[in-house]
Amino acid sequence: MFIIAGLGNPTLQYRGTRHNVGFDVIDTLADKYNIAVETRKSRALIGKGIIAGQKVLLVKPQTYMNLSGESIGELVSYYKVDEEQELLVIYDDVSLDVGQLRIRRKGSAGGHNGIKDIIRHLGTDVFPRIKIGVGEKPKGYDLADYVLGHFSREEREMMEEGYQKAAEAVEMILAGELDEAMNVFNRKAKPKEAIE
Structure with missing residues (x-):
């Protein structure tokens, strides 16, 4: 079984914020594959x-972002999954352009508190992840205020495309094609005019 965890904050006030793109990808997958993400x-x-012939557990931790590892650590342990092969974490990244993906097999938290907590609870930073760009914080902005802010209408459209790409990347990873997914999705998106 694969655990696919999207990171975010619970409660309505955080819905649609930059920090909740992990939840949004889980919702995209849930809609596409008719999976009800409602069990506590x-x-x-x-x-x-x-998904892609694999049993999956779609997960939206309800612990708030900074404590994501508590929930994910428990689930990894309960379902006895191998985090290096069967855990996939999806989250926001302020160092990537809006809607851009970056897929990695492992790596540091890069300042992301949710990932920091997951690494602490799992005792390893070796687990696949899909980062989704939410754009760089404007100068003078507080990082927390920025990631808890909402997208503009134009950005939302770009993010919707990003969510669809992330769903495709999930399918490839589940099919054992993580390297291929990295080759396809880790490239910078071309400007619209350049796309046929």
Whole structure:
């Protein structure tokens, strides 16, 4: 079984914010594969289903971002998944352009508190992840205010494309094509005019 965890903050006030793009990708996958992410377990909302022929557990931790590791650590332990092969974490990245993806097999938290907590609870930074760009923080902005802010209408459209790409990347990773997914999605998006 694969655990696919999207990071975010619970409660309505955070819906649609930059910090909640992990939840948005989980919602995209849930809609596409008709998986209800409504069961409460290990301080998360979870839903079981099949994607790309693999049993999956879609997860939205409800612990707030900074404590994401508590929930994910419990689920990894309960379902006895191998985090290096069967855990996939999806989250926001302020160092990438809006809607751009970056797929990695492992790596540091890069200043992301949710990932920092997951690494602390798992005791390793070796687990696949999909980062989704939310754009760089404007000068003079507080980082917390920026990531808890909402997208403009134009940015939202770009993010919707990013969510669809992330869903495609998830399918490839589940099919055992992580390297291929990195080759396809880690390139910078071309300007619209350049696309046929």
